[in-house]
Amino acid sequence: MARHLPGKKKKREKRLPEPSSFLIATEGKSTEVNYFKGFKDEINARFKNSIQSYEIEIKGIGKETLRVIEDIEEYSRKLPILYENIWAVFDKDDFPQDDFDNAINKAGEMGMEVAWSNQCFELWYLLHFSYSQSALHRDDISEKLDF
Template identity: 40%
Template sequence: MGDLSKRELKITNRHSGRATCKEREEKFKLKEGQVRFLIVCEGKKTEPNYFKAFIENNTSVVHSEIQGVGMGTVALVKKTLEIKRDLEKKNAMKFDRVWVVFDKDDFEDFNEAIKEASRCGIQSAWTNESFELWYYLHFEYLDTAIGRKQYIEKLENMFKDKMRDGSFKYEKGASDIYDLLQRYGKEEFAIKSAEKLRKSHKGKGTNYAKHDPCTMVDKLVEELRSPSQYKEE
């Protein structure tokens, strides 16, 4: 413990009284109406780490599978269908909700991926342009289109200010990002800001590549917060 940094020590202390996944599953396994989530992410660490920590902190979600596969847009949708088929066959069970999480980046098939996911019954937690937009909305509303590098710079500066720590460095894939957002940001504000952004693009139709900035991550977050209403019969 003596070798932990101040940042790591804070997170360790906050997790010390938290139930493990196995303990939570034992606690909730006899309850009806549980929802099984499959969440497949473009990134291998950033998005999976965020959602895994989210579920660790929201005990109403017990049964979930979260994977980061390192591919985006249409390729991600196809991979998700493959993962869903294999896991359901292996475990003799059905996922109630299936989500893909991806950014626009430089992909030219962004709109096509959203359409294909919908056609296959998969929900899309997409962001234009970068997943870090969702993080930044925990602090301030942002309706200016900027690049991925700028999102990271703005997010890093925001944390430096909130933490009063000029040495803070934002690291993609950091395992403690959810905890930091909960400690220094406001999730409810992020949800309202995401909704406001979507309304600002209402006149642009389904050309989501032009909805910049915009995110649907809040939709997945809200499902994870209140999963029982999405249980399929």
């Protein structure tokens, strides 16, 4: 029988969400991370002399949709702060529809927000710099972006 010694009970510390904090976890490790890092840099530059502060962490997971959600859950448990806003960002790709839907549903159950691109994230880059009304396959986008 286990004995509990007075004062030795380990209490789990309750974490409160850090106001105006964001964790953005992406499927890719470079393109998406660089894209959101640009926003982070702009926000930090714009509000550097403001009372309002923003904690923004961007993490490239490098795994498919459902693993992104699972890794965010595991990663955020180990962090010293609890993020107020958690976003999972991934491509629709050619995954089975059930995998895609399950990832979105699981993220919702965990209180995460989700953003996805149809085809691939690089299309977002292209549309920032070039007007296009035609359908583009993911293989043609890198050529247009000169990657």
